[in-house]
Amino acid sequence: MASQSKVTISFFASGFCEAHEKVVNPKKGFGKISFYAVWALIEVPNLGYMLFDTGYSHHFEKATQRFPGKLYRIATPVKLKTEESAVEILKRKGIHHTEIKYILVSHxxxxxxAGLKDFPSAKIICSKVAFLQTQQLQGIKAVLKGILHQLIPEDILQRINFIEDLSEETHQNNYGLTxxxxxxxxxxxxxxxxxxxKGMLGFHFANEYTNLLFATxxxxxxxxxxKGIMPLKIVKIFIDSWDELNDTSEKLKAMKNDSPSLEIAFTHCPKTLQLITHAF
Ligand SMILES: [Zn+2]
Known part of the structure; x- marks a missing residue:
């Protein structure tokens, strides 16, 4: 897949959940929309494979059998075939789960x-505040923020690394994003x-061929x-900060305005599925 000299990124989807179109765009009706769980495989020369997120896996079903986790499944019914989980997709590509060195968790x-437990030897990377929130919230409070503790590996404290500590250059860009x-x-x-x-990460991948911001x-x-259309306000219940959501959106728009070649993709947008057929 990758040449020996450059980083390559390939996108995949593992399952989807359904919601009403109105949730994404309050001007629309109650037609169904699918939120595909897109993740990326990053191959780094001389290092190996990393994942950026994992999508759904059968662990989601187990983690949502009982309350309060069951509320999550009621709110977002998931469709996933066994062969669609990240570990199975990678197996078909000839990549064993032990070859995944790191999993970068956006949030x-x-x-x-949901696929983290299928990669027991991968180190896990995320932002400090994202991880801290998982440690602070329990029970229904965690579920209301989209966190199911059963999906988090029991040995995460031995495997977690924070992007703030790994980063050799941390700065605010011209638009105020860290x-x-x-x-x-x-x-x-x-x-x-x-x-x-809280602490959600995306990535910007740029080389002579690609200028892609995966804004999760x-x-x-x-x-x-x-068009600046915000989701239906009912989703505020699990959104961390509506004001920051608006603010981040404005900053991303400003980046795009100043750089027309920049492609911004979002995990669940149907258009993002078009990224799946290529490697970047
Ligand atoms: Zn999310």
């Missing part, structure tokens, strides 16, 4: 981390995208993002 919502550069991964920067979830859940739909 701890179940649709981004960027982290881990020199182990050339051409790639991580961005802190507050609002949707900073918005759910590219058209709504472009």
């Amino acid at each position: 701890f919502h179940a649709d981004h981390i 960027e982290y550069k881990w020199n182990l991964i050339p051409n790639l920067k991580f961005l802190l995208l507050p609002g949707h979830a 859940d900073a918005a759910w739909d590219t058209d709504c993002f472009n």
